Amino acid sequence: MRAVRWTWAAAVFAAAIVLPLCWAVLASVTPEDRLFTITSFVPRGLVLEHYRALFSGRDFWTPIRNSLIVAGATTILSVALGAVSAYALARLAFRGKTPALAFVLAVSMFPQISIVSPLFLLLRELHLLNTYGGLVLPYLTFSMPLAIWLLVGFFRQLPVDLEDAAMVDGASRIRTLWEIVLPLSRPALATTAILTFLYSWNEFLFALSFTLGPERYTVPVAIALFRGQYQVPWGEILAGAVVATTPVAVIVFVAQRRIIAGLTSGAVKG
């Protein structure tokens, strides 16, 4: 009886999430003039005009490229720097380790909107407005804490004996990290990379504030700015949304086992 009730609750929840998504996909292949009729849910003849408009009418490749560069660079940097920092915090003995870890977490607690203006001024001084660096640097402020906390948790539950053995075998700390710890941490590194990528790919506020022209817009910003003064091209917006979501959805579907394993690793001894 209870199980049945939960199943229903889960179904309703899933529907609430999946329905708008399906609607967006359907609408993106529905002709513009039928978009607002009540029967738009029943597809009658699929059209690809919105997609064609997206890539030939507008230059949607540029925002995709921008997003890939920014999210990719953020991911690579935060995993690389995060791994080194996390290893130090997990294994080396030094004064102020716990405060450092707490500080890292505290930094990520600031509401984004509260640091947009100071960051804008800062980036302007550094001449980083409207550059890839001007997005990657702020993105690191929220992706590094995530990376560090995920990886510290994972590194701590690796058996210390392995690292001791490597050091007795003559390997330096860095070599031990590179040859022993990181290969064993692949699930955690993958999880960190995927979460960081998702976050950076979808980020909107910073991207909107720190880019000044279409040549640097990321996908979310570009889609948001499709809207003209007199009309909202819903078909193209939804087509853009589908294009933006598809690669991310594919990554998550392929890697979901890893993400869950990475997030819960260290929770129980296994």
Added chain:
Amino acid sequence: MATIRLQDVSKVYPNGHTAVRQLTLDVENGELLVLVGPSGCGKSTVLRLIAGLETPSSGSILIGGRDVTREPPQRRDVAMVFQSYALYPHKTVRENLAFALRVQRVDPVDIDARVKKTAAALGIDTLLDRKPGQLSGGQRQRTALGRAIIREPQAFLLDEPLSNLDPVLRLGTRTELALLHRRLNATTIYVTHDQEEAMTLGTRVAVMRQGIVEQLAAPLEVFRRPANVFVASFVGAPAMNLWPATVERTPDSIRIVSPVCTVDVNSPDITRVKGGPVTFGIRPHEIDLVSEDEADGNGRAEIVEPIGPVTVVHLHVDGLSDQLVRAVVSVDTPVHVNERVHFRLRRDRVHLFDADTGAALGP
């Protein structure tokens, strides 16, 4: 190969726990020294101190005459076999063996030859392309051993290398380890909590308790002349019988009066023992079951344990309420539970310890 010297080494952990106290230890070239003791006695810490995985709070450590107290593990040139084996799970047996040599930038052709030679010597040459997860316990143990041997280090440090093996395999591997040590003639420090391993493998045995070496001597010496009550009760199985007694001196012999029995001992070993309260000790196999007229005392058989080659009889003796007297008898001696048996102690195998300090009394 090299000597290892620990000089007044202490290790106090940040939480205040003292793992090793003022330890001075000399390991000779080619010797196999066994550190044995109950868990928490500091024996593994001594090994980690020598490996450089822990830094001593005071004192110095010398390997081959070189002071390595402040050197990191990478620069000590010792090899360690961990209790968990600590094989790199993502590397094959070949890569596990080759790792240390690769770190040392040994020529790849040379590495390959040494891997083959070591693997052949340990009988793991057919497993080189497997990963540790695909190996049995014994094969993992050999791989861990191979990873140490291949380096030809100054010294080997073995931390309970047999404790994760099942009993049959453990005995076989123990023999192989003894052979291996004889062949390599390598300075080795071997940590175990199993006193039988310690006795069979060690050139010398150091019995440790609470961070202190209670006795350091050849295995049989430790067995025959335990330095104190702790060593006496820790070494030997079944454990030595120990009970309180009083010594009465006569000019040329001593009389030991205890609740169990009263015996006169006239051996040159204990002629210098003074009168007074003592702890009296005798090993279970130095107690013989005899007829009533020859007996020192008698007891009721409480538990009879036939363990194969011999039978252990636990006797309840009147006057000794808080413990049973253990005697080892031949399997052919018929003893039944609740039967009253008479026993005699071998006079020349009696141990006496100071009642307060527990130190052995004697020469």
